[in-house]
Amino acid sequence: MLSNACKYAIRAMIYLAIHTDETKKIGVKIIAEDLETPYAFLAKLLQKLASDKLISSAKGPRGGFYLNDTDKKRAIWDVVKCIDGTEKFEGCFLGLSKCNDINPCPVHHIVSPFKKSILKDFRDKSIHDLVREIKENGTVISLKGFDI
Amino acid sequence: MLSNACKYAIRAMIYLAIHTDETKKIGVKIIAEDLETPYAFLAKLLQKLASDKLISSAKGPRGGFYLNDTDKKRAIWDVVKCIDGTEKFEGCFLGLSKCNDINPCPVHHIVSPFKKSILKDFRDKSIHDLVREIKENGTVISLKGFDI
DNA sequence: ATAATAGAAGATAAAAATATCTTTTTTACT
DNA sequence: AGTAAAAAAGATATTTTTATCTTCTATTAT
Numbered sequence: 001m002l003s004n005a006c007k008y009a010i011r012a013m014i015y016l017a018i019h020t021d022e023t024k025k026i027g028v029k030i031i032a033e034d035l036e037t038p039y040a041f042l043a044k045l046l047q048k049l050a051s052d053k054l055i056s057s058a059k060g061p062r063g064g065f066y067l068n069d070t071d072k073k074r075a076i077w078d079v080v081k082c083i084d085g086t087e088k089f090e091g092c093f094l095g096l097s098k099c100n101d102i103n104p105c106p107v108h109h110i111v112s113p114f115k116k117s118i119l120k121d122f123r124d125k126s127i128h129d130l131v132r133e134i135k136e137n138g139t140v141i142s143l144k145g146f147d148i
Numbered sequence: 149m150l151s152n153a154c155k156y157a158i159r160a161m162i163y164l165a166i167h168t169d170e171t172k173k174i175g176v177k178i179i180a181e182d183l184e185t186p187y188a189f190l191a192k193l194l195q196k197l198a199s200d201k202l203i204s205s206a207k208g209p210r211g212g213f214y215l216n217d218t219d220k221k222r223a224i225w226d227v228v229k230c231i232d233g234t235e236k237f238e239g240c241f242l243g244l245s246k247c248n249d250i251n252p253c254p255v256h257h258i259v260s261p262f263k264k265s266i267l268k269d270f271r272d273k274s275i276h277d278l279v280r281e282i283k284e285n286g287t288v289i290s291l292k293g294f295d296i
Numbered sequence: 297a298t299a300a301t302a303g304a305a306g307a308t309a310a311a312a313a314t315a316t317c318t319t320t321t322t323t324a325c326t
Numbered sequence: 327a328g329t330a331a332a333a334a335a336g337a338t339a340t341t342t343t344t345a346t347c348t349t350c351t352a353t354t355a356t
Contacts, residue, residue, distance in 0.1 A: 001149060001236055004344070007243040014254050027302060040346050047304060060353025061301040076255065088149060095155040106162050106278050107224065110269045111149075114262040121258045130254050152314070175332060188316050195334060208323025209331040297356100304351070314341070321334070326327105 006083040008037045009045045013079055016055060016067045017127045025057075025064030045083065052082045067127070076130070077122040089119055154231040156185045157193045161227050164203060164215045165275045173205075173212030193231065200230045215275070224278070225270040237267055 002010075012031055020026055028046060032039040046065050050057045054074055057065045080089070092099035092108070093115075099105040101112070150158075163183055168174055176194060180187040194213050198205045202222055205213045228237070240247035240256070241263075247253040249260070 001241055002243075004243065007241075010255075011242055011244075025302095029302090038345060041344065043303080044345085050303085057303060058353080059301085059303045059351075060355095062354065063302050063352090065303085093149055093155075094159055095150075095152065096159075106282055107158070110273075111266060114266055118259060118262060125258075134254055173332095177332090186315060189314065191333080192315085198333085205333060206323080207321075207331085207333045208325095210324065211322085211332050213333085299354105299356085301354080302352090305349085307346100307348075309344100309346070311344070312342080314339100316337100316339070318337075319335080322332085324329100324331080326329085 002080070002088070003084050005041075005045055006080055008035065008042055009049060009079050009083045010076060011035050011037070012042060012046060012065075013049070013055065013067075013074070013076075013127055014130065016065060017072050017131045020064075020066035022056075022066065022068050025062070025066040027064040031065065049079070049082060054078055054082055072128040072131075073126045075123050075126055077119070080122065089115055089122075150228070150236070151232050153189075153193055154228055156183065156190055157197060157231045158224060158227050159183050159185070160190060160194060160213075161197070161203065161215075161222070161224075161275055162278065164213060165220050165279045168212075168214035170204075170214065170216050173210070173214040175212040179213065197227070197230060202226055202230055220276040220279075221274045223271050223274055225267070228270065237263055237270075 012035060015031060015035055016026070028043045029039060031037075031046075032042045035042070046055065046057070049055045050065065055065055055071055056068050057063070080086075092105050093111040094105045094107060096105045099108055101108075104112070160179055160183060163179060164174070176191045177187060179185075179194075180190045183190070194203065194205070197203045198213065203213055203219055204216050205211070228234075240253050241259040242253045242255060244253045247256055249256075252260070
């Protein structure tokens with residue numbers, strides 16, 4: 001569905017939401033180890049997220065990446081847009097440029113409600129909401145370092 | 149969502165369901181032109197579908213690709229399996245190997261119901277069903293050569 | 297000031313997906 | 327039999343995605 005890049009980015013974003021704030025930053029190395037993602041690749045992704053102002057960063061000793069309160073209000077959708085772009089969720093499932101509700105492709109009515117609903121959730125739910133939900137539900141999360 | 153390869157393959161499959169049978173075969177060249185897909189690439193895909201017995205083919209003059217009645221009963225899911233594999237729809241949205249209903253990833257409960265529902269539709273609906281539905285609904289299909 | 301730390305930026309490499317080209321095999325038609 | 331049509335098979339090329347490596351810059355602590 002999503003690219004590896006985007007999966008890593010979302011996982012990193014959730015990880016940062018749980019483990020960091022202005023006073024507590026974490027370096028790529030630790031994050032990559034905890035999330036079991038390739039270090040250098042994740043570094044690039046975090047740079048991209050940072051340059052797009054989705055996450056915050058600080059250089060030098062005691063520096064690292066973190067989410068401030070504004071960052072934590074970001075939607076998952078912002079991350080997807082930043083890394084993968086919108087095409088994957090907004091475009092036609094069969095890649096037909098002219099496909100839409102009035103002029104549907106053969107699988108449009110199968111796939112369309114799904115895409116709309118996910119899109120809504122991904123747009124409406126902030127990273128913060130997500131983390132809160134996760135904690136409330138008390139479910140075990142398969143994200144290394146966040147087994148609650 | 150799907151790879152280009154898989155999109156082309158599904159479109160070709162529907163195209164063949166509409167335009168061919170044992171007595172009427174169509175060559176890759178025409179199909180590629182009609183579907184506006186790259187000729188040689190589509191040829192490879194059709195070969196793959198044929199070798200996996202999802203579609204039928206005949207060599208030589210008046211040969212080409214076609215769907216017999218058995219072929220037309222194939223599900224969209226068979227095509228996806230053949231070209232893209234199952235991982236994309238069966239695996240975790242965030243790529244976590246341990247994610248499942250009991251041990252869900254942070255977006256599992258957002259994504260899971262839809263994956264299940266799409267999967268069911270794709271498994272249950274044959275290409276033939278799809279074509280019938282399309283004809284019944286009388287909707288215009290953005291698939292060149294099948295604007296009804 | 298300086299050394300160490302950590303992100304930023306840029307260059308490079310490897311793998312996968314996409315796409316094309318060439319040759320071979322099968323078959324129908326004359 | 328010979329020829330042309332069309333898929334099958336194999337080799338090659340291009341592009342994108344994934345990933346790594348190296349150098350540069352900013353910051354902190356000593």
